[in-house]
Amino acid sequence: MVELFHVHKQYAGEAPALLDVTLGVEKGEFVFLTGPSGAGKSTLMRLVFCAEVATSGQLLVFGRNVAKLTPSQIPYLRRSIGVVFQDFKLLPDRTVAENVAFPLEVRGLPAREVRRKVEAILRSVGLELKAAKFPLSLSGGEQQRVAVARALVGDPALLLADEPTGNLDPERTLEVMDLLQAANARGTTVLVATHDRSLLERYKKRVVALERGRVVADGAEIRRAGRA
Amino acid sequence: MIALLRRPAYFVSRALEAMARRPRVALVATLTLAVALFVTGLFAAALRGAERLLGAWAGEVSISVYLDPGADLERAREAVAAAAAGRRGEAVSAPEALRRFREALGPQGGLLDGVKPDLLPPSIEVSAPGIRLAQVPGAREVDYGNAWLEKLERLLGRLRWAGAALFAALAAGAAVLVANTLRLGVFARREEIEIMRLVGATDLFVEAPFLIEGLLQGALGGSLAAVALLAVAAAAAPALAGATGLALARADLVPGSLVGALVGGGAALGLFSSALAVGRELRRR
Numbered sequence: 001m002v003e004l005f006h007v008h009k010q011y012a013g014e015a016p017a018l019l020d021v022t023l024g025v026e027k028g029e030f031v032f033l034t035g036p037s038g039a040g041k042s043t044l045m046r047l048v049f050c051a052e053v054a055t056s057g058q059l060l061v062f063g064r065n066v067a068k069l070t071p072s073q074i075p076y077l078r079r080s081i082g083v084v085f086q087d088f089k090l091l092p093d094r095t096v097a098e099n100v101a102f103p104l105e106v107r108g109l110p111a112r113e114v115r116r117k118v119e120a121i122l123r124s125v126g127l128e129l130k131a132a133k134f135p136l137s138l139s140g141g142e143q144q145r146v147a148v149a150r151a152l153v154g155d156p157a158l159l160l161a162d163e164p165t166g167n168l169d170p171e172r173t174l175e176v177m178d179l180l181q182a183a184n185a186r187g188t189t190v191l192v193a194t195h196d197r198s199l200l201e202r203y204k205k206r207v208v209a210l211e212r213g214r215v216v217a218d219g220a221e222i223r224r225a226g227r228a
Numbered sequence: 229m230i231a232l233l234r235r236p237a238y239f240v241s242r243a244l245e246a247m248a249r250r251p252r253v254a255l256v257a258t259l260t261l262a263v264a265l266f267v268t269g270l271f272a273a274a275l276r277g278a279e280r281l282l283g284a285w286a287g288e289v290s291i292s293v294y295l296d297p298g299a300d301l302e303r304a305r306e307a308v309a310a311a312a313a314g315r316r317g318e319a320v321s322a323p324e325a326l327r328r329f330r331e332a333l334g335p336q337g338g339l340l341d342g343v344k345p346d347l348l349p350p351s352i353e354v355s356a357p358g359i360r361l362a363q364v365p366g367a368r369e370v371d372y373g374n375a376w377l378e379k380l381e382r383l384l385g386r387l388r389w390a391g392a393a394l395f396a397a398l399a400a401g402a403a404v405l406v407a408n409t410l411r412l413g414v415f416a417r418r419e420e421i422e423i424m425r426l427v428g429a430t431d432l433f434v435e436a437p438f439l440i441e442g443l444l445q446g447a448l449g450g451s452l453a454a455v456a457l458l459a460v461a462a463a464a465a466p467a468l469a470g471a472t473g474l475a476l477a478r479a480d481l482v483p484g485s486l487v488g489a490l491v492g493g494g495a496a497l498g499l500f501s502s503a504l505a506v507g508r509e510l511r512r513r
Contacts, residue, residue, distance in 0.1 A: 071431075075429060089419070091420055103427035
């Protein structure tokens with residue numbers, strides 16, 4: 001699903017963000033990407049959804065070398081990837097339903113189909129009664145559920161979540177994580193960047209630890225070693 | 229482009245929705261376009277008025293082709309008519325020229341008593357500015373009327389070039405001003421653009437509503453400029469007519485073609501400026 005071979009990412013005038021990272025994520029896996037701030041978690045995520053380009057090395061997403069994609073091909077790759085951010089990235093002047101409908105409108109789906117899919121996904125995240133509300137009138141947990149709904153409404157093969165619970169209290173954190181786990185159970189590959197050790201303990205999934213841009217550990221044993 | 233052609237109603241509704249969401253930004257962009265186009269249109273109207281005035285003055289100038297005493301008056305008149313695009317020249321024989329001179333002298337006309345009737349040369353007179361009549365058979369000399377008018381015409385010719393350059397500079401200035409104003413609108417929606425791209429929007433999908441917005445704002449700005457210009461022309465035409473003695477109407481200063489150019493040019497300017505502004509934002513990412 002996602003394969004990195006000796007990937008290196010360097011920003012001008014800064015220390016390397018990623019150093020010789022080799023990593024594979026299989027179809028249907030749920031992987032935690034962990035490490036302290038500045039370890040390179042977000043950079044790795046951004047490389048996968050083509051917001052950045054690797055300085056060297058090879059990155060394959062769905063078996064395609066992203067370095068060889070033309071700019072006009074990138075949007076079509078992104079339609080197979082759902083992305084959730086710590087700061088939600090919702091449009092404050094659009095309703096919950098309009099925010100969630102966005103990825104479907106981009107694909108040119110008919111309005112009736114968009115409405116049907118939006119209603120279904122909002123029901124699945126428990127926000128069907130908030131469809132007409134604006135994001136700023138919702139709690140942080142609800143806003144993140146809207147963001148998850150937007151990421152999942154297009155049935156992506158891969159879901160990337162960059163610190164999705166960073167702004168949430170423990171109870172709302174579990175709500176959002178349960179949604180990601182449910183998506184994984186339905187077959188979506190999930191990659192979650194987090195530095196919250198309690199999540200690694202609670203959800204017994206594969207964990208990849210990064211430090212200063214390098215993969216320092218990969219596997220379930222990281223939880224026991226307490227690297228996160 | 230195919231997406232835009234397939235779903236024009238969707239993109240138009242998104243453009244209208246965006247303008248309704250940020251009416252102030254849309255208003256500022258439309259007014260900027262209107263002011264820029266009004267200034268440009270005013271200049272065009274002033275140049276047109278000056279040309280009209282000169283044309284009227286030039287029309288009053290009579291050209292005289294003086295002929296040799298034995299020249300064939302009728303043949304010369306036909307040659308003048310051919311050169312002056314069908315305008316009928318008036319043949320003035322030598323005795324007729326003397327009679328007119330005598331009439332012009334009024335009470336002193338008696339001074340010409342005893343003068344031979346062929347003292348003055350026969351001539352052809354025609355009212356047609358800007359033609360050359362040296363090839364008229366039997367022509368001895370051609371008097372092209374008022375020399376100052378020729379100088380003025382030359383000056384106006386230069387002014388036309390300067391006007392075209394100034395017009396281009398004004399239009400370019402307006403385009404930059406409008407592009408910067410529209411950039412504010414794009415900047416205000418950078419988050420929306422970022423999210424659109426995140427969920428897989430193509431560049432055209434992102435650009436299309438902005439281009440339609442630019443087109444609509446440009447057409448609206450051009451219409452406002454045209455209305456303002458027509459109002460100014462309606463108010464100024466009587467005063468100008470009084471001052472110059474010309475029958476100047478509003479349409480003489482602001483013809484339909486100028487109104488069309490303002491609306492069409494506004495739409496094109498809005499579209500072009502929008503494309504610049506949103507293209508820049510997309511390239512930045």
